[in-house]
Amino acid sequence: MTSALLALLLSGASGCGTDYGSLPTYSAERRLLQMVVEVPAGTNHLQAYNPETSKFEPVQRAGLAQVVDYLPCPGNQGFIPGTQAGESGAPLPTLVLAETQPPGTVLEVLPLSLLTLDDAGQFRQIVLTVPARPSQQILPGITTWQALLDKYSGIRTTIGQWYQHQGRPGEIRIVSWKDEQAAEQAIRQAR
Numbered sequence: 305m306t307s308a309l310l311a312l313l314l315s316g317a318s319g320c321g322t323d324y325g326s327l328p329t330y331s332a333e334r335r336l337l338q339m340v341v342e343v344p345a346g347t348n349h350l351q352a353y354n355p356e357t358s359k360f361e362p363v364q365r366a367g368l369a370q371v372v373d374y375l376p377c378p379g380n381q382g383f384i385p386g387t388q389a390g391e392s393g394a395p396l397p398t399l400v401l402a403e404t405q406p407p408g409t410v411l412e413v414l415p416l417s418l419l420t421l422d423d424a425g426q427f428r429q430i431v432l433t434v435p436a437r438p439s440q441q442i443l444p445g446i447t448t449w450q451a452l453l454d455k456y457s458g459i460r461t462t463i464g465q466w467y468q469h470q471g472r473p474g475e476i477r478i479v480s481w482k483d484e485q486a487a488e489q490a491i492r493q494a495r
Contacts, residue, residue: 322408325355325395329386329495336412336436337491343381345404348372350470353383353407360407374469378462379432380405387494389429396494398431399463402440412436415487417449420479421467427479431487432463449483 324340331338342352342360350363350370362369380402383395400413413433421428432449435441446452452459460481468476 323355323358324353324385324408324410327385327410329384329491331412334412334436337384337415337433339380339382339384339398339400339411339413339433341380341382341400341405341407341409341411343377344406345378345380345402346376347404348374348376350381351407370470372466372469374466378466380409380411384431384491384494387491389494390427396429396431396491398433400433400435402435402442411440414447415484415491416446416452417484418480418482418487418490419463419467420482422477422479423471424475429490430467431490433487449481 327338327340329338330336340353343350348371350372351360352363353359354361364370377399378401379399381397381399384398385395387396388394389396398413400411402411405411412435414436415431415433417432419430419432421430434443434446438444443452443455446455460478464478468478470476
């Protein structure tokens with residue numbers, strides 16, 4: 305995707321005014337977990353949904369828009385609506401392994417894993433997911449953590465390094481990877 309097209313997608317989605325924070329955790333029709341894309345796959349520019357402005361805004365670090373000094377995002381980073389993670393009250397973060405989607409895209413997803421990070425002394429959990437719809441899947445037949453590990457043994461390293469590079473060297477470390485049952489439990493606890 306060209307940078308001009310990505311910029312067009314980002315600018316068009318950021319002003320839509322949809323209140324993504326009020327979406328339900330599970331889709332009404334199919335009762336599947338939902339996620340909202342904030343950072344499209346293939347970019348290094350972090351942004352987050354601001355419920356006060358109903359816009360996707362750059363994540364700030366030391367007063368500057370945060371750009372991850374590493375390879376582009378290996379999936380679409382976002383959040384699970386209707387959840388609160390930890391003391392911050394922010395929604396539970398998620399990463400969906402799928403083709404790039406513009407910010408504001410709402411996808412039905414299947415949880416695969418729960419990644420726990422130590423981010424400068426604060427624990428963060430990220431739910432790793434895949435699209436629920438077969439037509440959106442880039443990893444056909446992967447519906448469990450073990451199946452993902454069996455087929456793509458380096459997945460922990462790839463995704464772990466993406467998150468570790470969101471901070472200064474040594475600031476963010478991997479605490480654990482757990483399976484889909486742990487991910488589902490974390491989602492229930494965050495509701």
